[in-house]
Amino acid sequence: xxxxxxxxxxxxxxxxxxxxxxxxxxxxxxxxxxxxxxxxxxxxxxxxxxxxxxxxxxxxxxxxxxxxxxxxxxxxxxxxxxxxxxxxxxxxxxxxxxxxxxxxxxxxxxxxxxxxxxxxxxxxxxxx
Numbered sequence: 001x002x003x004x005x006x007x008x009x010x011x012x013x014x015x016x017x018x019x020x021x022x023x024x025x026x027x028x029x030x031x032x033x034x035x036x037x038x039x040x041x042x043x044x045x046x047x048x049x050x051x052x053x054x055x056x057x058x059x060x061x062x063x064x065x066x067x068x069x070x071x072x073x074x075x076x077x078x079x080x081x082x083x084x085x086x087x088x089x090x091x092x093x094x095x096x097x098x099x100x101x102x103x104x105x106x107x108x109x110x111x112x113x114x115x116x117x118x119x120x121x122x123x124x125x126x127x128x
Contacts, residue, residue: 001071001127002109004036004049010121011045013038017113017122024112025105026098033098035107036122047122050094050107056086070109071127077103 015038018031026033036049052073057065064079065086080103087095087104097104114122 001052003052003125003127004047004107004109004111004114005123005125006047006049007121007123008044008046010119011038011047012119012121013040013045014118016116016118017047020116021107021113024110026101033096033101033105034113035094035096035105036113037096048092048094050090050109051092052109053092056090056095059085059089061085064103072108073106074108075103075106080104 015031017036018034018038019029021034021036022028022031036047039046039048052071054067054073057073061083062079062081064076065073068074082102084097084104087097095104095106109124111124114124
């Protein structure tokens with residue numbers, strides 16, 4: 001299974017990862033539509049992103065959420081009914097939406113954010 005990992009001791013909260021994700025998938029330079037969010041918790045920067053747990057799969061009435069061959073939970077936009085049940089159900093609070101988008105979005109462990117991190121705080125992990 002592929003997941004995105006974070007070395008919190010290296011993260012400075014620069015948000016380059018958020019901007020890279022948002023730009024790559026939504027053509028948004030601000031980072032507002034990122035599938036990873038950096039949170040400052042007592043001066044420790046934590047990343048909020050999908051852990052690929054798959055709990056959202058069963059709540060989707062349109063069967064739009066499925067696991068791929070790498071274990072990554074992906075959204076099929078053609079099957080999504082835009083109910084946002086997955087957003088409300090996600091225990092990690094890692095399913096996101098934007099008012100101007102019909103479908104929710106989430107991290108797919110693609111690594112774009114990790115490549116843009118100037119401190120190498122993010123990495124894509126592959127578990128068997």
